[in-house]
Amino acid sequence: MAIDDVFTAFPLLETPNLILRQTRSSDAEAMFRIFSDEETVQYYGMMPHESLEDTVEFVRAQRRAFERRQSIRWGITCRGDDTLIGSCGFHNFDNGFHRAEVGYELNRAYWGRGIMAEALRCVVDCGFAQMGLNRIEAIIDDDNERSKNLLRKVGFTYEGCMRQRFFHAGRFWDEFWFSLLKEDYQRLSSS
Numbered sequence: 176m177a178i179d180d181v182f183t184a185f186p187l188l189e190t191p192n193l194i195l196r197q198t199r200s201s202d203a204e205a206m207f208r209i210f211s212d213e214e215t216v217q218y219y220g221m222m223p224h225e226s227l228e229d230t231v232e233f234v235r236a237q238r239r240a241f242e243r244r245q246s247i248r249w250g251i252t253c254r255g256d257d258t259l260i261g262s263c264g265f266h267n268f269d270n271g272f273h274r275a276e277v278g279y280e281l282n283r284a285y286w287g288r289g290i291m292a293e294a295l296r297c298v299v300d301c302g303f304a305q306m307g308l309n310r311i312e313a314i315i316d317d318d319n320e321r322s323k324n325l326l327r328k329v330g331f332t333y334e335g336c337m338r339q340r341f342f343h344a345g346r347f348w349d350e351f352w353f354s355l356l357k358e359d360y361q362r363l364s365s366s
Contacts, residue, residue, distance in 0.1 A: 195298065210223060250262050276311075310355070310356055315350065330355055332355065
């Protein structure tokens with residue numbers, strides 16, 4: 176599968192415990208529970224959703240971005256239960272689709288169970304093996320320790336800090352940059 180294939184037919188991904196699929200309008204209520212939770216979105220760079228309509232528009236925007244080949248975002252569900260519990264995917268591709276940024280979020284009720292590590296590994300594998308990416312980047316807030324630990328667990332390398340890179344919620348935030356290269360991922364996967 177190549178990048179054109181990915182953007183032609185949305186790929187279904189599976190892990191031992193999860194199904195990663197395209198989000199749909201029927202996922203809006205489950206997504207609202209995630210995006211309206213202040214603790215879940217505190218590092219997301221946006222304010223919590225205040226209404227279901229905010230989330231419905233967010234789902235529409237994700238679909239439009241996929242259709243324009245700007246991003247791909249998988250909805251995360253547990254095997255045997257099609258209720259969306261989070262999402263994970265790529266955005267900010269470079270012109271040749273060699274590099275992308277990864278993003279993710281998970282319903283707080285599912286934190287601490289290894290779900291996002293399993294989902295992220297699957298998405299990263301798809302990015303390298305099926306989409307042909309060479310580099311995956313993750314940009315997180317300086318005090319998001321949970322995300323730092325997740326990225327290190329999956330094999331990402333800390334590259335540096337961009338001080339006071341953006342303004343959100345009344346203050347300037349530092350951004351921590353992590354990356355994972357295809358060659359590093361292959362080496363980690365084979366060991």
